[in-house]
Amino acid sequence: MISTFFSHELKAFWRTKNAGKNVAVRIIMSVLILILMLYVVAAGFFMDMILKKVFPHESLIFSFCGFVLIYFIGELLSRIQLQELPTLRVQPYLQLPVNRNTIVGYLAFTSLFSVFNLWPILLFWPFIFKIILHDAGGIAALGFIIAILGISIFNNYLALYIKRKANINGWIFIISSAVLILVMLGDFMWHLYSIRNLSYLFFGNLIKQPILALIPVFMGVVMYYLNFLYLKQNLYLEELITKKDKYKSSTEYPILSYFGATGDLVANEVKLILRNKRPRSALTMSLFFLLYGLMFYANPGFKNSSGDTMKVFAGMFMTGFFIISYGQFMFSWQASHFDGLMVSKVKFTNFLKGKYLMFTVASTVTFILTTPYVYFGWRVLLVHFVMYLWNLGITTNIVLFFANRNAKRIDLSKGASFNWEGVGATQLLMSFLLFLPPLIVYLPFKILGYPNLALALITMVGIIGMLTRSFFIKFLEADFYKRKFTILDGFRNK
Amino acid sequence: MIQVKDLKKVYSGVIVVNIPGLEIKQGESIGLVGNNGAGKTTLFRMILDLIRPESGQVLSKGEPVAGGESWKNYTASYLDEGFLIDYLTPEEYFYFIGGLHQQTRAHVDDFLAGYADFFNGEILKRGKYIRDLSKGNQTKVGIASCMLQNPEILMLDEPFANIDPTTQFRLKNMIKEVIKKGVTTLVSSHDLNHVTDVCDRILLMEKGKIIKDIATNSSTLSELEQYFAIGQTAAPAGLIIDKEENH
Numbered sequence: 098m099i100s101t102f103f104s105h106e107l108k109a110f111w112r113t114k115n116a117g118k119n120v121a122v123r124i125i126m127s128v129l130i131l132i133l134m135l136y137v138v139a140a141g142f143f144m145d146m147i148l149k150k151v152f153p154h155e156s157l158i159f160s161f162c163g164f165v166l167i168y169f170i171g172e173l174l175s176r177i178q179l180q181e182l183p184t185l186r187v188q189p190y191l192q193l194p195v196n197r198n199t200i201v202g203y204l205a206f207t208s209l210f211s212v213f214n215l216w217p218i219l220l221f222w223p224f225i226f227k228i229i230l231h232d233a234g235g236i237a238a239l240g241f242i243i244a245i246l247g248i249s250i251f252n253n254y255l256a257l258y259i260k261r262k263a264n265i266n267g268w269i270f271i272i273s274s275a276v277l278i279l280v281m282l283g284d285f286m287w288h289l290y291s292i293r294n295l296s297y298l299f300f301g302n303l304i305k306q307p308i309l310a311l312i313p314v315f316m317g318v319v320m321y322y323l324n325f326l327y328l329k330q331n332l333y334l335e336e337l338i339t340k341k342d343k344y345k346s347s348t349e350y351p352i353l354s355y356f357g358a359t360g361d362l363v364a365n366e367v368k369l370i371l372r373n374k375r376p377r378s379a380l381t382m383s384l385f386f387l388l389y390g391l392m393f394y395a396n397p398g399f400k401n402s403s404g405d406t407m408k409v410f411a412g413m414f415m416t417g418f419f420i421i422s423y424g425q426f427m428f429s430w431q432a433s434h435f436d437g438l439m440v441s442k443v444k445f446t447n448f449l450k451g452k453y454l455m456f457t458v459a460s461t462v463t464f465i466l467t468t469p470y471v472y473f474g475w476r477v478l479l480v481h482f483v484m485y486l487w488n489l490g491i492t493t494n495i496v497l498f499f500a501n502r503n504a505k506r507i508d509l510s511k512g513a514s515f516n517w518e519g520v521g522a523t524q525l526l527m528s529f530l531l532f533l534p535p536l537i538v539y540l541p542f543k544i545l546g547y548p549n550l551a552l553a554l555i556t557m558v559g560i561i562g563m564l565t566r567s568f569f570i571k572f573l574e575a576d577f578y579k580r581k582f583t584i585l586d587g588f589r590n591k
Numbered sequence: 592m593i594q595v596k597d598l599k600k601v602y603s604g605v606i607v608v609n610i611p612g613l614e615i616k617q618g619e620s621i622g623l624v625g626n627n628g629a630g631k632t633t634l635f636r637m638i639l640d641l642i643r644p645e646s647g648q649v650l651s652k653g654e655p656v657a658g659g660e661s662w663k664n665y666t667a668s669y670l671d672e673g674f675l676i677d678y679l680t681p682e683e684y685f686y687f688i689g690g691l692h693q694q695t696r697a698h699v700d701d702f703l704a705g706y707a708d709f710f711n712g713e714i715l716k717r718g719k720y721i722r723d724l725s726k727g728n729q730t731k732v733g734i735a736s737c738m739l740q741n742p743e744i745l746m747l748d749e750p751f752a753n754i755d756p757t758t759q760f761r762l763k764n765m766i767k768e769v770i771k772k773g774v775t776t777l778v779s780s781h782d783l784n785h786v787t788d789v790c791d792r793i794l795l796m797e798k799g800k801i802i803k804d805i806a807t808n809s810s811t812l813s814e815l816e817q818y819f820a821i822g823q824t825a826a827p828a829g830l831i832i833d834k835e836e837n838h
Contacts, residue, residue, distance in 0.1 A: 344718030347680045361690050365676060372678045372720065437674035440639045442663045442691040442740075509678065510722075578658055582643040589673070 098199045130212060137216060141223040157228055158304070159297060165221065166296030169248050174277045176213050176256035177263075177270070191332065201328045205321060208257055209250070217249050233304045240307030241300070247313030254320035258327065362443065362451035363458075369430060373509040376423060376430055383419035383459070387466055390415055394473040405480050405548055409539055409555075412477075412484035413532070415467050417492050419459040421531060424496035425524045427452065429507040432588035439585065445577060449497065449570050456493045460485055483556050487535055490562025494569050495534075499527045501576050504587025592617040592744065592775045593638065597647035600633055600799070608633050608644075608799045615777070617743075620770045622790030622807075623779035624815060629796040631779040632670065635748050638777075639668055651744070667742035669733035669750070677722035681714045681732050684721060688736045699739065706735050709761050727753040734762065738769070745769060746777045751785050763789055783819070787812045 140147070145157055152160040190200055222242065230238040263270035283289045303309045350367065353360035370376040393407045423430075431438065438448070464485040471478045535555060542551035562569075577584075595613040599606065608630040615621060623631050636642040638649050640656045648655050651662040668674070676684055682703075689699035703715060713728055714735075721732060730753050737745055747766075751759050759782075766789050770776050780786040787793065787807055795803035795818065803818070805811055 345680055345720050345723075346718065347682045349683075349686075358691065361687055365679065365687060368683070369678055434673060434676045436641055436670070437676065439641060440663060440666070440668050440674070441688065444660060582641075585641055 098195060099203055102203050134215070134219060137219045138223070141220040142227075144220070144224045145228055158232060159301070161224060161228070162297045162300035162303075163293035164296070165245070165248075165300055167292050168217070168220070169252055170277060170280060170292065172213065172216065173252050173256060174274065176252060177259055177274060177277075180211055180213055180253075180256050180260070182208070182257060182260055182264075197329060197332060201325055201332065204328055205254075205325050209253060211253065213256075214249050214253055217245050221245050229304075236307045237304045240303050240310040244300070244303060244310040244313045247310065247315075247317045250317030251313060251320050254317070254324045258320065258324050261324075261327065261331075356454060358444070358447045359450045359454055362448060363455050366430075366451065366455055369509070370423070375507070375509060375511060379422045380419065382422055383463065384466075386418045387415055387463065389418075390467065390470050390473075390477075394470060394477060405476070405552065406536075406539070406543065408477055408480040409484060409535060410532075412467075412481040413488065413492075413535055416460050416464045416481060416485040417488035417531075419463060420456050420488055420492050420496055421528070423459075424452075424456070424493075424500065425527055426507055427496065427500035427503065428584070429503055429505050429588070430509065432506040433509065435585060435588045439581075445574050446570055449573055452497060452500075453493055453566065453570075456496075457489055460488050480552065483552050483559070484535070486559035486563070487555050488559075490559035491534065492531060494562060494573075495527065495530055497569075497573055498576070499524075499530075501573065501580055501584070504580075504584045506588050506590055592619070592652065594650040594653075595638070595647070596650070598634075598637060598649065599645045599647055600630070600637060600642065601645045606799050608637065610634070610647075610799075610801055613794075613801065615775060617775055618770075618773045619792055620766075620776040620790045621778070622786035622793045623777060623796065624781070624783065624786055624793060625779075625796035626819070628798075630799040631796055632748055633799075634796070635668070635670055635746055635777070635779065638746065639666070639670075662744075665743040666746065667737035667740040667744070668746035668748075669730070669737050670746075670748040672726070672729050672733075674733055675721050675729060675736075677729075678720055680718075680720055681724070682716075684732065685736060685739060688739055692740055694739075702739055703735075706738075709735065709758065709765070711758070727755065727758075730754055731758065734765075738765065742774060744775045744777070748779050749781065750778060751780050751782050759785065783812060783815050787815065 144161070148157055148160045148164070222245075225238050225241045225245075229241055259269060259273050263273070280292075284292045299309070299312075348368070350360075350364045353364045353367075356363065370380055390411045393411050428435065464481060467481050468478060470481065538554050538558060539551045542548070542554065593613075593615040595610050595615075597612070598608060598610045600608040607628075623634070625631055633642065637644050638651075638656065640649075640658070640662075643657075648657060650656070651659075651666065654661060656662050676687070679687065685699050685703060686696055689696070689702075694702075703710075710731060714724070714731060721729060724732065730750065734747065734750055737747070745766075750762060750766075754762065763785055766776060766778065770789070770791075776790070778786060778790060791807050793803070793805050793807055793811060793815065794801050795805075795815065805814070
């Protein structure tokens, strides 16, 4: 039965509508993961030297033993944020004569195939083989290996258990993350206790009594069993799917009603962003990226270079991040009701005007929020303003031009992390086309020694872009009608 | 009101809709029947300019629907949940649709008050987004939003599916009333009783063709029942199931 599940999942993967893209995306992902892994392996391999540098006065094994538990607490925290729940869709199997234990066991077991379970092996095993095996003998090394596997398994199932609970009640997620952070702070900030000593208490004794390795293994098994039981008891559809229902109230944005039909469309889109996970995280990301400037301006390396190039880049990024991050998936966000939009009395010009209006509002807000950067000099603010004009005049048009070329459906109900739905070559191409033009306008004059002229040019291009907006709207509308059916067809493809 | 000329749609080499000519006059009520894959939904989508036909065109009030926007002013339609903005509450959706037709909120509220029975207390002020409603209740939202638009043309794709018997009867009466007011109506359905009860003219589709075009009378129902009973015993070989209906 387990092998049947496996083959079904493989089929589900290969037969999704845009399998080709999935594979390409997964290849890029796996290359990235591979690079990351190499770093971890290198860190594991040179851990003895690193530890010697950080704790020069302590014995290697002592500092290693002190470090392991700290690592696992951090790991648990990142697991809770990032690890994905295993995804077998159990619904079609529930009413068939398949043993419940088989389904649940499969669900629980496959969660072990997570990259997270690879890190500790890559990170700690080299040290164990290099130092502990040499210093303390084979049995102690075996004890370490088993203990670390046990804690990994324990962490794995604890994280999933918390995630499953958090699916039902969002507070659990926040509380458990906060507890872990407090545990860390309690040691490193307030020095109430020492996790290192605790860690050493266990791992130090492990060297003498390798049999202690069975404790983490036992904990891991108990946690697995808890997961198993929880899943088994909650193998009902409504409990797997629904969250606690809150009363959802209707809202309106009176300011937007000044803009008439366009304003109504924007109001809908604002609701789209606020009420769905993935677009909402595009919004939070763009707020988060307001700190991006600190990386450049607070960095003494950049402070001394007198050029504006970095400011141009940072300014474009900060005032335009929402346009880029949300706009790159336009009109996919509305894929699920695009048919409805097409047959209702919505003029496409108004639809486009709504997009411009929303971009303008978002950019203006982010520009205002970046004004504190004036601390790093008035010129920073000036460049930000110039790039804000550029974003309104040019970036918006580029983004909407590519929106007409995007026919990938996005399921709004899914979260953002590791979600590659709707990602394709269009987005990659677009990001090139977004960042190159300002530099093409700017750099030649800057290199020739006219940085102010270069900025003036960018401003001019941006303003021209805004003044000719009605032309762009006409162009984009005609362009859309050429592609309408392809887009609609793509959006209907679940 | 609606003219269909030489309309043809091909999906991977198979003709799914092929209508040399069809004329729908103002105020007519058309019932569209046919087995799965007969091409009903595809025809509706082409009338609404959602799918590009291989050849031919659809005229609404003499103007081609393709690329046009004026037909949207007087055409209301509900084919599936893809027509609803599912992250809005039903109220917000109705206000939005009403706003598109220059109706004030008060007007929309008035309108909705008349639908209290139809909604059966499960739609308004329940604190749910449309995506949290059951499929039947979503259908109700879609149908009500069509009525809200005071259309001259009303198109519903299987409106009787997914809703409870009481609502089915209410819906039938609603559609009859709308027809009485002179609204041109197109309804597709698998329920032969309902469709012959409501519509004056029945179009029977098979493999993309309209094979029967009859004015409803007392013998229509049995005529249709006979056709479908025969269709059951000799299922056509190589039947292509309509994409939308084969979830």
